[in-house]
Amino acid sequence: MPVLDDAGAREFWLGQTGAVAVAERDGVVLGTAKMGPNRPAQGSHIGTASFMVATAARGAGVGRTLGEYVVDWHRSEGYAGIQFNAVVSTNTSAVALWRSLGFEVIGTVPGAFRLPDGALAGLHVMFLDLGGVRG
Template identity: 60%
Template sequence: MIIREAEPHDWPAIYPFFREIVAAGHSYAYPADLSLEEARPWWMESPPGHTVVAVDGSTVLGSAKMGPNRPGRGAHVATASFMVDPRCSGRGVGRALGEYVVDWARANGYRSIQFNAVVETNEAAVRLWRSLGFEVLATVPEAFDHPEHGLVGLHVMFLDLNGPVPPSTSRA
């Protein structure tokens, strides 16, 4: 597996799992009925943002988008979003993308990373982000309408990039 910058020709390979993950309603509050072209600007970032794909040969396994959390006076804090093709879960794709984002943010001079809306019932994501050194700063109660659990909280998660680098438990 390698992680590389996403190219325009990658979007048709990302979109099927983007659509599937959004439609499942477990982790993203994006509109569920976005077409291929409507969904593109929701995921494919323009500078200073950056979108990458994790690939195995020509197969796109997952993708991440990253950039400043806010413009102007908030641009020193990064944010990111991640999607792994459900057929590729358990292969370390999410961890590799997470590690890539942390390294990218450090290399680009960000002071921290803030995830604005991690669904509290998304236990695999919360566990992964905690293992990479993120902490839950707050949980906004009942901020996400989960299809099975009803109204659940959204975690605001944070990683200080000026602190010690947590040891990697695996490099995919």
């Protein structure tokens, strides 16, 4: 499996248009989210985001705080909606969290993600309409 080195990881997380949020307590990073346009040019009115919460910090509200920040950021920047492109269908905490923030599963690509044990899981496309896509 390919692994990113530090420079590759930094470019992947920080090198794109948009913003990066960091949740920290007492100088310790608990989680982070990156956000910005899902597509360039004619697709740039729809945003997207990615999230990571440190294993030891999970289940304590960090993901929800970052998710709420991401939704607020997109609203304030004037985005029409937010699209999550690849939420693993077995990631129950993520799916429940995004649903609770108003996202819905638009569709699922069957078997598109290989789990560590080799089994295949679907990838959900999840969408939150911020009021800008329905005429």
